Amino acid sequence: MYLKIDFESDMPIYTQLRNQIVQGIALGQLKEGEELPSVRQMAEDIGINMHTVNKTYNLLKQEGFIKLDRRKGAVVNLSFEETKDNTIAKLEEELKVVLAEAFCKKVSREDMIKLVNDIYNGYEVRL
Amino acid sequence: MKMFFSFFSFIVLLIVYLSGLFIQEMSNKSIFFGVRVPVGYEKMDELLKFKRQYKRNFSITFLGITAVLALIMQVVYYEVYIFLSVGAALIGVAALNINYYIIHKKVKQVKRSEGWKFENNKVVVVDTNYRKKDSDNKKVVVSAWWFLLPVAMILTNVIMILANYQDLPNKIPTHFNAAGQATSWTDKGYLPALTVVIIEIALTLLMYGVYKFVEKAKQSLNGGEINNVRRSSRRRRYLISAFLVIITILVNANFFITSLYMLEIMKPNAAVFNITIIAMLLLPLILVIAEVINAKREEGEPSLETTEDGKLIINRDDDDYYWMGTWYYNKNDPALFVEKRVGFGMDFNYARPVAKIIMSIVALLIVGIFVLIATIPGMTKGREVSVTDSSIKISGVWGLTIDESEINGIEIETTLPTILMKTNGADIGNKLFGKHKVKGYNNAVLFIEDKTKPFIAIYTKDGRFIAINYVDENRTERLLEEVSKNIEVK
Numbered sequence: 001m002y003l004k005i006d007f008e009s010d011m012p013i014y015t016q017l018r019n020q021i022v023q024g025i026a027l028g029q030l031k032e033g034e035e036l037p038s039v040r041q042m043a044e045d046i047g048i049n050m051h052t053v054n055k056t057y058n059l060l061k062q063e064g065f066i067k068l069d070r071r072k073g074a075v076v077n078l079s080f081e082e083t084k085d086n087t088i089a090k091l092e093e094e095l096k097v098v099l100a101e102a103f104c105k106k107v108s109r110e111d112m113i114k115l116v117n118d119i120y121n122g123y124e125v126r127l
Numbered sequence: 128m129k130m131f132f133s134f135f136s137f138i139v140l141l142i143v144y145l146s147g148l149f150i151q152e153m154s155n156k157s158i159f160f161g162v163r164v165p166v167g168y169e170k171m172d173e174l175l176k177f178k179r180q181y182k183r184n185f186s187i188t189f190l191g192i193t194a195v196l197a198l199i200m201q202v203v204y205y206e207v208y209i210f211l212s213v214g215a216a217l218i219g220v221a222a223l224n225i226n227y228y229i230i231h232k233k234v235k236q237v238k239r240s241e242g243w244k245f246e247n248n249k250v251v252v253v254d255t256n257y258r259k260k261d262s263d264n265k266k267v268v269v270s271a272w273w274f275l276l277p278v279a280m281i282l283t284n285v286i287m288i289l290a291n292y293q294d295l296p297n298k299i300p301t302h303f304n305a306a307g308q309a310t311s312w313t314d315k316g317y318l319p320a321l322t323v324v325i326i327e328i329a330l331t332l333l334m335y336g337v338y339k340f341v342e343k344a345k346q347s348l349n350g351g352e353i354n355n356v357r358r359s360s361r362r363r364r365y366l367i368s369a370f371l372v373i374i375t376i377l378v379n380a381n382f383f384i385t386s387l388y389m390l391e392i393m394k395p396n397a398a399v400f401n402i403t404i405i406a407m408l409l410l411p412l413i414l415v416i417a418e419v420i421n422a423k424r425e426e427g428e429p430s431l432e433t434t435e436d437g438k439l440i441i442n443r444d445d446d447d448y449y450w451m452g453t454w455y456y457n458k459n460d461p462a463l464f465v466e467k468r469v470g471f472g473m474d475f476n477y478a479r480p481v482a483k484i485i486m487s488i489v490a491l492l493i494v495g496i497f498v499l500i501a502t503i504p505g506m507t508k509g510r511e512v513s514v515t516d517s518s519i520k521i522s523g524v525w526g527l528t529i530d531e532s533e534i535n536g537i538e539i540e541t542t543l544p545t546i547l548m549k550t551n552g553a554d555i556g557n558k559l560f561g562k563h564k565v566k567g568y569n570n571a572v573l574f575i576e577d578k579t580k581p582f583i584a585i586y587t588k589d590g591r592f593i594a595i596n597y598v599d600e601n602r603t604e605r606l607l608e609e610v611s612k613n614i615e616v617k
Contacts, residue, residue, distance in 0.1 A: 001255050002353060002439070008249040024255075036255055044462035045253040045346045 001029035005046055013048055017056040022065060025076060026123045036066065036074040129205045131401065136200070136212030138408045140193060142415060143216045146470060147185050147223040149419045151178055153471045156359075157350030161231040161452015161469055163444045165243050166351050173237065181230045188222040204598065207556070210500045217493075224451075227469075231452045246440040252353055257346045257361070267361050268342045268368035277331045277379040284386050285324050291390045292320060298542070300389055314545050314566065323389070327382045334375040341368050344464035344473050353439045359425055363418070363471050370414050377407050418471055450477070499555060506553055506560050510574065512595060512606060516613045519585070521595070525552070525561045525572055529593065534616050535586040539607055543578060544568065544592065568592040583607050 001024045005016055024030040036042070039057060043050040057074055060066045064080040080087075102112055146153070151160065159169045160177065168174065196215040200208060258267045297315050341364055348356050381403040387393040448457040453469045458478045467474045475482035510523035520528045543559075545566040552561020552573065559575040569590035575582055581603060582596035596603045 003253050003255065004439075005251045005253075006249060007251065030255070034255075037258075040461075041343065042253070044343075044460075045257070046251055047345070047457070047460040047462060050461060 003046075005048075013046075014052050014055040014059070017053070018059050021056070021060060022063075025065060025078070028123075030076045032076055032078040034076045035072050036076065038073050129208075132205045132208035133200070134405075135408060136196070136208055136215070138412060139212045139216045140189075140196070140219060142411050143219040143223070144189050145412070145415050145419075147189065147219070147226075148182060149415070150223070150227065150470050151181075152422050153415075153418050154467075154469050155347075155350045157442055158452075158468045160227060160234045161446075161449065162234040162238055163245070163350070163442070163446050164234075164238065165245055166440060166442055168243065174234065177230050177233055181226055184229070185223060185226045188226060189219060192219055192222060207500065207503070210496070214497070214500075224453075227453075228451055235446075235452075245444045246442045248442070248444055250441060250443065252348050252439070252441050253346055254348065254357055257348075257357070258342060261361070265361075265365060267364050268338065269365060269372055271335075271338070273372040274331070274335055274338075274375065277327075277375050280376075280379045280383050281324060281327050281331065284327065284383055285321070287386060287390060287392070288320050288324065291392070292317070295320060295390070298545075320389075323382050323386055327379055330378055331375055334371055334378075338368055338371045340464045341371065341473055344466060345460075345462035345476075347466045347468070349441055349443050349445065351440065351442065353441055355425075356441070360466065362421060362425075363466075366414065366417060366421070367472060370410065374407065374410060377403050377410070381407075499553070502553065503555060503558075506558075507576070514606075514609050514613045519610060519614065521574060521593075525574070527572060527593075529585060529587065531614050532617070533587045533589065534614065535588045536616055537586075537607075537610060537614065538584050539581055539603075540584045540594075541581050543573075543575070543582075543594065544571070546571075565592060583610065 003017065003020050003024075005013060007013075009016060011019075021030065021036070030036075036057075037045065039050055039053045042053045046053075057066065057068070060074075061068055064082055065077060066074045067077045069075050099112065156169060157164055157166055159174055160181070164174070192215055196211060199211060203211070260266050295315055299315055299319050344364075346360065348360065350356055384393070384399060384403065388395045393399075446452065448455055448460075449468065450456050453467075455465050455468075455474060455476050456478045457476055460476055460478070462476050463479045463481055464473050465476050466472075475486070477483065477486070506524055508523060510521070510526075513520045513522070517531045518528055520526075543565075546559075547564040547566060550562045550564055550570070552559070552563055554560070557575075557577045557579055559573045559578055561573065563571045563573055565571040568586075571592040571594065574593075574595040576596055577598045580596055580598065580600055582594045583603060583606060585593040585595075587593070595606065597606075
């Protein structure tokens with residue numbers, strides 16, 4: 001899949017990378033068991049420091065999206081050990097912020113639910 | 128021989144000329160003479176005019192260089208043709224760069240005054256599958272298994288040498304000229320017999336290293352619609368890697384044939400030997416032509432636009448990181464190897480210390496070779512052999528006088544003793560000059576103009592060895608007559 005890094009964005013590069021890989025997995029552009037480039041290779045291709053890529057990979061590993069295989073390097077993973085309750089608790093925190101902004105800016109509940117449905121549909125088509 | 132070297136010079140110059148003439152066609156589409164231009168702008172009338180101007184100027188300069196080379200070739204030995212043509216090629220490359228730079232400046236001027244805007248200017252796109260197998264079942268480079276072929280050749284060569292070791296003569300030829308004639312020999316031993324294999328292994332490892340770099344070098348997906356840029360970039364790397372594999376096989380084939388001569392399994396054959404060398408010369412030419420055809424074909428091909436969210440055009444203005452629009456210099460980029468943006472192939476990120484060290488070594492080597500060539504006329508300057516009835520006097524550099532009473536013997540010989548080391552002398556091509564340490568003598572002073580021709584050997588009572596000859600065998604003969612008339616060996 002193509003990873004698109006915007007050097008003018010306010011979002012840190014390691015977060016951009018993480019978000020794109022997570023989306024890539026949801027969209028089916030990255031399949032389970034697929035190998036990602038090595039930390040060094042990814043850093044050279046994008047033209048950033050190796051620490052930045054390392055940070056992304058460690059984050060993804062913590063979250064369970066990738067496994068670090070001794071031979072293959074970083075491999076996409078879809079079997080999460082995290083319990084559903086934990087996942088929901090974590091997402092609730094993030095969603096609260098997003099919904100707060102939506103509420104303040106007068107985006108209706110129906111519009112938000114429609115948006116969630118649309119995005120989910122996009123993921124389910126490919127998975 | 129003269130034909131062969133002339134042909135060599137011609138091919139080398141032709142390669143430089145064609146790469147210069149089609150440099151714009153071979154470059155990344157949105158790079159116009161080292162300047163990043165918005166997609167499609169390279170077809171602007173104003174820019175096309177610059178391209179014609181460049182082609183005309185470069186052709187005229189190159190014609191001049193070729194003419195000068197042809198004139199010089201009329202007055203020098205053919206042994207120095209190789210150095211001359213390499214020198215002319217380097218001057219040709221310099222002419223290319225100067226002509227290119229003149230146009231580069233003009234395009235840059237236009238860019239500055241018109242204030243062009245770029246698509247996704249600060250965005251970098253990388254493909255996580257760039258190096259993996261694609262739908263056409265091809266990776267970014269040809270399979271590494273191809274290197275098994277040279278490895279098999281090396282192994283066969285080792286077995287062949289060891290199996291035939293007993294039958295080898297006491298003097299092993301170590302070097303053959305293009306006609307397949309041995310030009311130097313060494314005493315029998317496992318190390319000299321296997322030298323050819325050691326060189327083969329070193330070269331093959333080097334080529335494999337370069338092959339890996341072609342695979343690993345930074346992907347630069349920039350200058351157009353992302354899928355098209357990716358396809359074109361992968362196609363180039365595939366072509367380059369195939370070229371590397373073929374060159375490796377040819378080099379090894381060449382050494383393999385040398386081994387067959389050495390072991391006397393095959394009679395030296397100029398035709399067979401030259402085929403591998405000519406193939407090696409023609410290959411870069413084929414590569415350049417293939418790439419120009421490729422680029423032309425790509426222009427006519429339908430473009431791929433299958434990105435998820437429609438067309439994704441990336442055109443990042445990265446001119447600030449390229450010196451003279453050509454050489455990548457970016458301190459913040461960890462990559463050592465990058466794709467060239469002008470011409471095609473791989474290049475360094477010259478901001479990396481490793482790149483600086485390697486380039487310094489290359490520069491020193493080139494300067495060294497030219498210093499060496501420049502000293503050739505100096506080495507034979509003032510060389511004159513005068514024979515009186517009591518002594519032989521050789522004047523010029525390394526000159527000496529040998530008294531009749533010191534001489535132990537004077538012979539005409541064809542084989543030089545094994546040279547252990549050069550103490551104060553110069554060996555270039557077939558020429559051997561100055562003081563050397565040779566096997567069996569205290570020291571040797573050589574005035575050999577052509578080591579494939581017979582020479583006059585003077586042996587002294589204190590164990591010195593002096594050898595003289597000329598490229599012209601008759602002249603050597605006349606000198607021998609003169610010496611035998613005047614000098615009486617006691």
